[in-house]
Amino acid sequence: MQSLSNPIVAAFVCISVFLVMLFLFAFVWNKTKNRFASPWSFGGLEPTDDQLIFALQTMVPRMRRKVFRPPLDSSPFQDPSPPTGERQLEEAESKLGFELPPLLRRTYREVGNGGFGPAYGLIGVGPGATDSLGQDLVDGYRIRCQTDSDDRWFWPRNLLPIISVGGGTFLCADLSSAKTPILVFEPNTYTRDGPVEAYLQPCVPSLKQLLVNWLEGKETPCDA
Numbered sequence: 001m002q003s004l005s006n007p008i009v010a011a012f013v014c015i016s017v018f019l020v021m022l023f024l025f026a027f028v029w030n031k032t033k034n035r036f037a038s039p040w041s042f043g044g045l046e047p048t049d050d051q052l053i054f055a056l057q058t059m060v061p062r063m064r065r066k067v068f069r070p071p072l073d074s075s076p077f078q079d080p081s082p083p084t085g086e087r088q089l090e091e092a093e094s095k096l097g098f099e100l101p102p103l104l105r106r107t108y109r110e111v112g113n114g115g116f117g118p119a120y121g122l123i124g125v126g127p128g129a130t131d132s133l134g135q136d137l138v139d140g141y142r143i144r145c146q147t148d149s150d151d152r153w154f155w156p157r158n159l160l161p162i163i164s165v166g167g168g169t170f171l172c173a174d175l176s177s178a179k180t181p182i183l184v185f186e187p188n189t190y191t192r193d194g195p196v197e198a199y200l201q202p203c204v205p206s207l208k209q210l211l212v213n214w215l216e217g218k219e220t221p222c223d224a
Contacts, residue, residue, distance in 0.1 A: 040055050053111060056211065056215070059215060060080050080115040080121075080129075083110060083111060083113060085109075089108060092137065096142075103211075104173065108122075114130075115128070117163060120132065123140060123164065124136055131164040137160070141160055159175070167188065169186050170184070171210070171220075172200070179208075181202065181206060182203040183203055203220065
């Protein structure tokens with residue numbers, strides 16, 4: 001104990017303890033980061049639908065077990081729903097009046113009925129994940145397609161809101177193209193004095209790219 005009364009020795013001991021603690025912190029942080037960071041990468045190549053579905057099937061169950069942490073632009077409150085059945089999908093398509101995009105349909109059927117993906121995650125069908133208003137994919141779309149008494153509100157029939165970003169903003173699938181481009185609808189400046197299309201902005205060129213970006217931990221540029 002007397003040696004610690006020497007200022008030089010005391011300083012050496014303090015620095016040594018600090019360095020050991022710093023090393024332990026860095027070690028634990030590195031282990032935790034590697035465990036929870038998104039490990040998936042397609043190497044800059046566009047995956048096939050089968051490859052993308054396989055990646056989602058691998059990662060989404062890890063979210064349920066808290067082994068895979070969603071990227072930073074995702075809500076921490078995501079709760080993936082189990083996959084839905086063919087009957088539920090057919091009922092949803094019957095109510096919508098059109099078929100769901102093939103990749104979206106496979107995602108619901110083979111991965112999960114919403115609750116994962118950018119922002120607050122995909123909105124599911126039927127008993128799956130809902131948006132912030134408690135609406136599933138079908139109800140949200142049908143409500144937006146209703147017109148006002150003055151008939152100034154015309155929601156594009158080819159525009160399907162699939163992800164809630166918060167604050168009434170949605171990422172929407174453009175069904176007029178086979179690639180299913182993703183557009184963002186920002187309603188906060190909308191006064192219904194003009195067409196809905198005036199308040200739509202491009203997000204990513206396809207639904208596939210949206211899901212790839214999420215798996216690879218890349219921030220979606222339109223959901224901030």
